[in-house]
Amino acid sequence: MSTETADGRESHLRSVTITTITALAGVGAAIASAYIAGDVSAGEAAKNQQAQLVVLAAIVVQYPLFSVMGYDDFGGVKDYLFVAFMTFSLWFITWGIILMTGVTF
Numbered sequence: 001m002s003t004e005t006a007d008g009r010e011s012h013l014r015s016v017t018i019t020t021i022t023a024l025a026g027v028g029a030a031i032a033s034a035y036i037a038g039d040v041s042a043g044e045a046a047k048n049q050q051a052q053l054v055v056l057a058a059i060v061v062q063y064p065l066f067s068v069m070g071y072d073d074f075g076g077v078k079d080y081l082f083v084a085f086m087t088f089s090l091w092f093i094t095w096g097i098i099l100m101t102g103v104t105f
Contacts, residue, residue: 014071021062022083026090029058033091034098035105042099055091059084 033054037045045051062083066074 017069018066018071018074018079018083019086021065022086023090025058025062026055026087027094029055029087029091030094030098031105032058033095034103039104042102045099051095055088058091059087062087 033048033051034045036054037048037051040048063074063080066083
């Protein structure tokens, strides 16, 4: 009974950790994209390819990070798609809000 509970908690902690890191990476990538785009109009910033590459870098950096953190079972297609989707989604929403409100860094 206690072994099942420990495995359940460990699995839950893994899920929460990965979700938190992907969310923070997406928001951080959006802030970095806004910084790279600079003080230009939203239309010009949206076309800045360097600012868009930030999200790709944020996604790619996470894969080895999870291996270093000791998640040896990380690496299935489902895991890769989850990380990419969550990071991109939060980047897209956050960067959209930053561009539409005119916030500059």
